Every structure is written in C-alpha cells, then in structure tokens.
Amino acid sequence: MLIILWISISLMLLSAILSGKNRYKRVIGAGGWTVFSIHWLQQPFHYIAIDDYVNVALTIAMSIFCLLIARTMYLQYTNRYTPMEGEIDITYMATNAIAIGSVFYFPFAEISALKEWLIGMVTNNIMWTLNMLGFSAYRAGNMITYNGHTVEIILGCTAIESIALFMGLIASVNAPMKKLLSAFMVSVPVIYILNILRDVFVVVAYGEMWFGPNSFEIAHHMIAKAGSGVALFVIAYMVMRILPEILELIDGLWNMTTEQINKLRKKV
Template structure:
C-alpha cells in the first residue's frame, strides 16, 4: 500500500479484502507490502499445495501429506514476514494480529495434515485454487492495468453520483487511478489512488477458491460464484468511494480523534481520516460482509461448508457439522459421513 508523502498529498485506498480470511487466502502474496523474497515464498507455497494435491489424486497419500504440511509451514512464514508492514506502514491493527496468528495456525494445520487428517486436503485445495485465480491477475501486466484503471473509473463515477468530480490522473504507481482533488481545496490536502488490492480480486479469489475446491453441479457453482463476485464488486465500489472521499475531506478529523491517533497510534495528523475510514471502519465491516456473503453462497452451494468445517476444526479443535446446521431446507442429507467422513463433498442436484 504505497502511501505517498504529504507533499504529494496521496495515500492508497486499499480495496475490499475479506481480512477475516487472511490466513486462508494468498490475496496479498504478491501485492503491495511484499518483498521479492516473501512474494516468492508465497508462490512456492501455492506450488507445493498443488503438487501435494496431485500426489493425493494419484493415490500417494503419505507423500502428499508431508508435502502439504511443508507448504502450510511456508505459507505461515510468509504471513509473518508481512507483520512489520502491517504494523508499520499500513498501521492496521487487525491485519497485524491476523498476520501474527497465521503462523501458529498454519503450523497446526500442517501438523494435523502430517499426522493423517486427510480431510484437510480440501482446505489445501481451496487455498491452492485461490492462488491460481489471483496469480494471473498479478503477473499479466495488461490484465492488472485494466483491472486497476477500470476500478478507478467506476469509483470516480460513484463519487460523481455524490457530487464530487476530481478527475483521474496518473498516480505514483504508474496507473491512471489517482483522484485529482486539489490539495488547496480539501481539508487534509491528501487524495487517494487505486491499487490492485482496491479491485476486490483478493476477496473474489477467496470465494472462487472455495467454490472450485468442492464437487457440485456446474450450474450451481457458476451461480454461486456470480453471486459472490457481484456482491463483492458492489461493496468494494462503495468502500472505495467512502475511503476516497473521507481521506481528502477529513470526515474523521475531529480534534479528540486526531489527538488520540497521533499520540497513541503514531499517525500523521493529516492521515487520521484515512486510517479511521480504512483501517477501522472498512476493515471491521469487511468481516461482517464476509459472513454475509458466505451465508448467501451457502444457500446455493452448501458443499463449501466442507472446507469451512476443516477451517473451524483448525481454529477450535472441535468437529462441526455445518451442513446440518446451515444447509437449506429440503437439501438431502450429506453422504460423506459427517465431519469425520472420508469423502470430501456431498453431491446434490436440483
């Protein structure tokens, strides 16, 4: 997240990342804040996940477990390397905490897989699929440019609906994605620009990975994915407009809040509105959005509850039957034997 100095008056708007899923998704693996070595570590982990799944599909369960366990360890180490950035430059308490928790959670996941909990392979598959969705967007320049600049144009249109028309200019990231507010006319003298994280691609990759990992009729999988992407796109647009206006116009520049943030959080006074809007309000609401979108997707594709059950087991050590609790009425009983069953998915057609 390339924050510019006060002289340039720019700060990045970070897009709709469902941070509540940070330990399960590679959405920031090669995005702003990574070093070349940490980005390489993340992609190596994704590659190892895929190799482990290939071994498992060929019947080599034991080597698959060992390789998968190593991949989870590498994935956890990657998130720890992000903690200094989250704490320092990004000044995001929530992401800092999640980054710190990621290592023990990933280590424990790797241990469980190594010890023989093969049902975790579906969670491994989901994370690998998330990486496969995100990687082309990050590595193909024209796709990345199109996504960033299209998101910027849509965000600008949203601002125009509210009576603001700053125009779009080239930002320090090289994309025509910076909102051209006049620093002499705004409250804080700052403006914002769109980066890849603002596009919502990370959140889309999370749900895309979960949906791709399970076995279900194609029609329901496509419907669930379209619903998730549509809701994420809309909420991401609202979020970008909110942060993009709150930062220059000082919506949260109240004296008591500025004093608290500068004294105890080490923030620059002119960045307080941005930090409150982005790091506290938007990131907190993103967790609510994550739960809500998951609920909607489950109504269409209850099969995604299987990897979520595995995630809950890692977090709590308790087996859950989410299918029985949350699946829509009229859904046939699961055929995988419950949380302890060997079969990863339950087929259901409509």
C-alpha cells in the same frame, strides 16, 4: 522472500491437481503448507517495525495453523490419520482453496503489470460511477481528485483479497456446476460492485469533508471498513446456504486444529 511464497503455492497446486489415488499427494501438500508457514513467519518483522502487534499475533497464529495442517497431511500420508466415514476431506479442501485463491490473488499482488492493470480498471469504474452520480472528479493515473482532495487507488481498494478468498472456497467444493455458479454470482460480482461503491463513498466523503478534518480517516478506516465487514458476512452467509460444504470445511478445520493442539500438548 517471494520465492518462498511461489514454492508453497506451486506445491499446493500440484497436490490439488494430483489424482486422489496418488500416494504422494498428501506429502506434497504437507510440504506446501510447511513452506507457506515460513512465508507467514516472515511477516511479523514488518509489523513489529510499524508497531502493529495485532497483525504480529495474527501472522504467527497463521504460521502455526499452516504447520498443523501440514502435520495432519503428513499423518494422512503415513496412514496415521484417517477421516471418519462420511466426513469431508478437510485438508484436501483447504489445500485446494488456498491454492486456487492464491492463483487469483498473488499474481495481482506481485506482478507489477497485472497490479497496474487491475488498479487502472477499478479507477476507471470509480470515475465512471462518480460521473454517473454527478460528481465532477478528475484523475491522474490512479489518483482521483474531487473538490481539491485527492485519493490514491491502491491494490487494497480493488477487493481482490476478498474475491480471491471466495473464488478459492467455491472452487474447492465438489458440487453441481449450477450450485457453484449460483455461489459465484452472489459473491464475486457483488463484492466487486459493492467495493466500487465503497471507494466512491470515500472519495465523495473526503472531497465534501462530510466528517470534518478527519473525513478520510472516518470514511475509510471506520465507516467503509465496518460496511465491508457487514457485507462480507452477509455474502458469506448466502454462499454457505448454497454450499453448506464450506461451513463443514470451517468447522472441520477448527476441530482438526484443536485436536492436533491437544495431541501435541499431551506429548509435551
């Protein structure tokens, strides 16, 4: 249910904006992560229906991960878990990253007017690029046709998920504005431009039938996805070179997760 998602985001946002001295900051954040885990726990039913068992496992794992963070924040609230001296505040950074990233993603995913605006803007940019490169394509709404083959531009073609992820991570770091701006410039605009080129490649490859009858599947599901993965890896590396705190966050979340799992196993 959508209401569950918005409740979790609202709680995490409230936790993020409260002063660090506010004793209720942690318990509110814990509540947000708990509700967020319920959101993820609803997703496996959809993936079971379409026999996508990889995503079934991933969404269940994400739900468990959210509960572990919620447990850690509650222990922090009750003064039973204190970060080591000099260690970054993992749960605070993670809550900020999810809250900020969600603000950038879910309005576009759940509000029809914003979704249509974003898809329309990306479709315009794809058409402009195709024309600049000399490919005579035409559009009808969010459908682009080239050489008699039509590609539909949907939300997944906008890269909003990756953009929101990097926006959340960058904004969660306490660093000088110059470094934050540098991290932003090597990630968000680059992701958007590369995504337009990716979409153009899929449209042209499908229209020209570069890879035979399965040109769309090969271009979109294999080549474009592999290219996107490599690009995101390089971009993430560049961002972490500028903001090493993000690497500390990832490492800290891993250590926190394994520590909490080991403690729970000992109690069983």
